[in-house]
Amino acid sequence: MLVTFTSSTSGQIMMFAQVARQLLELVGKDCSARGVITTEQLPEAIQRLRAATADHKSHASAEAVDNDGGEEHDATPIGLGQRAYPLLELLEWTRKEDGFVLWEAAKDF
16 A cells, blocks of 8 residues: 655655555654644654664664575665655655645555
């Protein structure tokens, strides 16, 4: 399932519900089918996401995986910072214009 985040001032992004749930929980929001991050809530939401991504970076480690052919490939998983980046950018741009961010999904997630 996809979740669509729409800014009142700057655009729209979509992400999978599992990732959206993780990010909204970090911000302190319920994962209902529809919701809003108000103008007043934007600074705290941005701060919480930035703190979580900074904390995640300090615990992350990259590992090389050896496949059957003997070649090494970088198997670094996509981190929280990379997943949060589009939402953080949307929140930042929205905050500059004193807007709000809505999200919508097919059902609660």
